[in-house]
Amino acid sequence: MILKPKRKSVAKLKKEVNDLVSKYVRLRDCLRTTGTLDYCNCITCSRLLHRKEAHAGHFIGRGHSATFFDETNIHAQCPQCNIYRGGEILKYRREIIRLYGEGYDVKLEEKAMETKKFTIPELEGMKREYQKKIKELEEA
Numbered sequence: 001m002i003l004k005p006k007r008k009s010v011a012k013l014k015k016e017v018n019d020l021v022s023k024y025v026r027l028r029d030c031l032r033t034t035g036t037l038d039y040c041n042c043i044t045c046s047r048l049l050h051r052k053e054a055h056a057g058h059f060i061g062r063g064h065s066a067t068f069f070d071e072t073n074i075h076a077q078c079p080q081c082n083i084y085r086g087g088e089i090l091k092y093r094r095e096i097i098r099l100y101g102e103g104y105d106v107k108l109e110e111k112a113m114e115t116k117k118f119t120i121p122e123l124e125g126m127k128r129e130y131q132k133k134i135k136e137l138e139e140a
Helices: 010-034 079-084 089-100 104-112 120-139
Strands: 039-041 048-050 055-058 074-077
Touching (some): 010 055, 010 120
Antiparallel strands (some): 039 048
């Protein structure tokens, strides 16, 4: 009897993609804010921190699937701002507008209201895409 490889669940793949997106965002923001792969500035308080200390903080909370993996919704953030200061949403909003333009914060809020259901093939594709993007940043 030949056993087929067990297919991963949506939840398991979503977790794997989330880990990759988090790593990608932190690397991207390190390069964007300090020009290195090791240190970045918090989007809301500008505190310098090591990439491994940084969180991938969401402007629109993680409960909204349509913006869950949106790179413009996720940025390197210090644990103090992300957790203990509730995300510093007003400061985060100002930075979203500065980075992406007037009205982009509202665009993200509107997108967050959409319903999004991830599929296994879609998540597998995202996993490959972010593995490639991380490798490109690390080799740059």
